[in-house]
Amino acid sequence: MVLVPCCQAEVAAALRENKAAALARSALAELWRHPIHTREFGSHITNVLRCLQLEAHGYQLTVTELVGWEHSMKNELIIASRSPNARCKAAAARLEELLASLGLESLQERFFTPAE
Numbered sequence: 001m002v003l004v005p006c007c008q009a010e011v012a013a014a015l016r017e018n019k020a021a022a023l024a025r026s027a028l029a030e031l032w033r034h035p036i037h038t039r040e041f042g043s044h045i046t047n048v049l050r051c052l053q054l055e056a057h058g059y060q061l062t063v064t065e066l067v068g069w070e071h072s073m074k075n076e077l078i079i080a081s082r083s084p085n086a087r088c089k090a091a092a093a094r095l096e097e098l099l100a101s102l103g104l105e106s107l108q109e110r111f112f113t114p115a116e
Contacts, residue, residue, distance in 0.1 A: 001059070003078040004066055005047050011104065012042025018103040028101070047076055049098065049111045054080050055091035056113045 015022070015032045022029035032038040051061055059080040066077040092113035099105055 001080045001082075003050075003080065005050060005076055005078065006074075008043040008046040008074075010110070011046045011049070011107065012039050014104050014107055015042050015045075015102070018106075022103045025103070026101075029103075043074065045098075045102065047078070049095060049107075051078060052091045052095035052098070053111050053113070054078070055088045056095060058083055058086040058088070060086065 012032075015038050016035075019029065019032065019038070023033060032041040047063075051063060054061060060083050062079040064077050064079070066075040068075075095111055095113055096108075099108055099111065
């Protein structure tokens with residue numbers, strides 16, 4: 001499967017919504033304190049969460065650029081190949097940990113992980 005990720009505003013909106021609580025909880029929230037950083041960090045973390053989700057469901061990934069940075073800032077290409085019986089519990093755990101550490105628990109259903 002080859003993916004060119006788009007529609008990355010959902011995570012940025014959740015980061016914006018929980019920004020005050022996140023800033024009070026951790027210095028890590030400085031990564032998205034300013035609106036431009038919220039948008040860019042939200043975009044990046046969306047792709048990271050998507051990769052973890054695919055790995056949790058048994059895909060092996062290669063993440064690379066689609067075009068050169070001089071043409072587009074949003075140019076990630078995710079190449080995923082299904083690996084039979086290769087569900088990765090570590091990826092599922094990291095996904096859940098990342099959602100919790102960034103205050104994105106409200107997106108838990110969106111980035112579902114496989115049942116044990």
